[in-house]
Amino acid sequence: MNALFPAGFRWGSATAAYQIEGAAAEDGRTPSIWDTFSKAPGKVRNGDTGDIAADHYHRVREDVALMKEVGITDYRFSLSWPRIQPTGSGPAAQKGLDFYRSLVDELLDAGIRPVATLYHWDLPQELEDAGGWPERATAERFAEYASLAAEALGDRVPTWTTLNEPWCAAFLGYGSGVHAPGRTDEAASLRAAHHLNLAHGLAVQALREALPASSEVSLTLNLHVIRALSDTPEDRDAVRRIDAVGNRVFLDPVFHGRLPEDLVADTAHLTDWSFVQDGDLKTISTPIDSLGVNYYSPSVVAAGTSETPSPWPGASERVRFLPAPGPRTAMDWPVDADGLYEVLVRLRDELPGVPLLITENGAAYDDYADPEGEVHDPERVAYLDAHLAATHRAIADGADVRGYFLWSLLDNFEWAYGYGKRFGIVYVDFASQRRTPKDSARWYAQVIARGGLLR
Numbered sequence: 442m443n444a445l446f447p448a449g450f451r452w453g454s455a456t457a458a459y460q461i462e463g464a465a466a467e468d469g470r471t472p473s474i475w476d477t478f479s480k481a482p483g484k485v486r487n488g489d490t491g492d493i494a495a496d497h498y499h500r501v502r503e504d505v506a507l508m509k510e511v512g513i514t515d516y517r518f519s520l521s522w523p524r525i526q527p528t529g530s531g532p533a534a535q536k537g538l539d540f541y542r543s544l545v546d547e548l549l550d551a552g553i554r555p556v557a558t559l560y561h562w563d564l565p566q567e568l569e570d571a572g573g574w575p576e577r578a579t580a581e582r583f584a585e586y587a588s589l590a591a592e593a594l595g596d597r598v599p600t601w602t603t604l605n606e607p608w609c610a611a612f613l614g615y616g617s618g619v620h621a622p623g624r625t626d627e628a629a630s631l632r633a634a635h636h637l638n639l640a641h642g643l644a645v646q647a648l649r650e651a652l653p654a655s656s657e658v659s660l661t662l663n664l665h666v667i668r669a670l671s672d673t674p675e676d677r678d679a680v681r682r683i684d685a686v687g688n689r690v691f692l693d694p695v696f697h698g699r700l701p702e703d704l705v706a707d708t709a710h711l712t713d714w715s716f717v718q719d720g721d722l723k724t725i726s727t728p729i730d731s732l733g734v735n736y737y738s739p740s741v742v743a744a745g746t747s748e749t750p751s752p753w754p755g756a757s758e759r760v761r762f763l764p765a766p767g768p769r770t771a772m773d774w775p776v777d778a779d780g781l782y783e784v785l786v787r788l789r790d791e792l793p794g795v796p797l798l799i800t801e802n803g804a805a806y807d808d809y810a811d812p813e814g815e816v817h818d819p820e821r822v823a824y825l826d827a828h829l830a831a832t833h834r835a836i837a838d839g840a841d842v843r844g845y846f847l848w849s850l851l852d853n854f855e856w857a858y859g860y861g862k863r864f865g866i867v868y869v870d871f872a873s874q875r876r877t878p879k880d881s882a883r884w885y886a887q888v889i890a891r892g893g894l895l896r
């Protein structure tokens with residue numbers, strides 16, 4: 442029997458501004474922290490930058506036509522803050538907004554629902570120079586930017602996501618320093634996490650004011666699926682610590698209006714959390730309409746120590762990460778679709794009544810165009826098939842999953858890995874910018890047309 446998804450299931454694909462747009466200095470856009478970081482020697486493999494990326498800024502028509510060919514119902518993209526509000530404060534840049542207006546028009550003409558993310562890591566450099574996410578003012582600026590974007594696009598964009606993966610922005614950006622802005626200060630990374638939560642809450646309020654009442658407002662988290670190496674109390678405590686600083690640091694404030702007490706205790710040597718002001722948790726827990734979940738692979742942990750600088754403040758002295766078993770993608774990430782099922786049923790149990798969207802899932806492999814110009818990617822098809830099957834199983838078991846956004850539509854700038862890691866279902870030859878749908882694009886088109894998987 443085939444594994445069909447509920448009627449109205451949203452079949453999407455996702456991208457992010459800095460990873461595909463290029464046109465880094467056009468029409469008034471100013472540098473973001475990723476422009477600065479990628480130009481600093483040794484930060485991104487091969488010295489790659491997002492200056493040109495997949496040149497999507499100049500190829501919107503062609504790219505929307507590709508989406509239409511695949512048959513996606515929803516397209517998740519992010520807005521570039523420094524394109525819309527070049528200095529991170531003050532009035533909007535109309536040319537920047539025009540780009541998104543034309544993208545949204547093109548999508549609507551193609552019958553594809555736009556799903557906009559306000560922040561996918563491209564903080565205006567000027568705001569980082571003023572202190573960045575560890576500073577409260579950045580959250581306030583973010584809410585102003587959210588208002589500008591919603592006023593300009595809110596009549597035509599039905600779904601809004603405040604932040605993409607604030608864990609990465611806070612802990613990779615300010616803790617381990619492998620992402621922009623590249624700081625290595627565990628205490629600052631905790632302040633950043635709180636101010637990202639606050640930015641989310643303030644932006645939800647700003648969006649509600651500016652958007653039509655029917656709009657959907659959401660947040661996307663990369664929730665960590667953490668397995669203990671053994672059942673010893675020490676290894677189980679390692680899971681608890683990573684769950685606190687990987688998951689509950691966002692879930693508890695956003696959905697329950699509280700800080701995880703164990704996280705506050707685990708990090709007492711780093712901070713007294715006095716940057717959390719009265720009323721912040723109430724703001725952060727302003728209700729939202731759905732939660733976006735990004736899932737790629739699980740982690741295995743045990744008692745021990747990790748290398749520093751670490752993206753796990755308060756946990757690196759007590760937890761070590763071990764290689765998870767099984768096949769791996771080109772990112773060296775284990776392929777484990779059960780992890781997706783586990784995170785979905787966890788949310789079913791912990792957040793009853795909150796609809797879920799899988800806002801990212803996908804895999805990088807070492808794709809190449811063969812002499813006939815075709816790109817065969819059977820491993821990606823197998824990965825996607827297994828993860829959609831896990832999603833189907835979670836829905837059958839009561840998880841309220843409303844949609845799936847495949848990461849990614851196009852090969853793109855994979856952050857610190859540059860262009861060497863290809864996640865797209867459409868191959869991009871970055872020298873010519875020629876796009877070639879991979880086998881996985883045709884496979885996904887069939888899944889969408891059928892409404893599910895062949896079994």
Ligand code: IFM
Binds near residue numbers: 735848855856
């Ligand atoms: O490319 C990224 C994306 O920007 C955020 N989530 C994970 C993807 C793969 O690393």
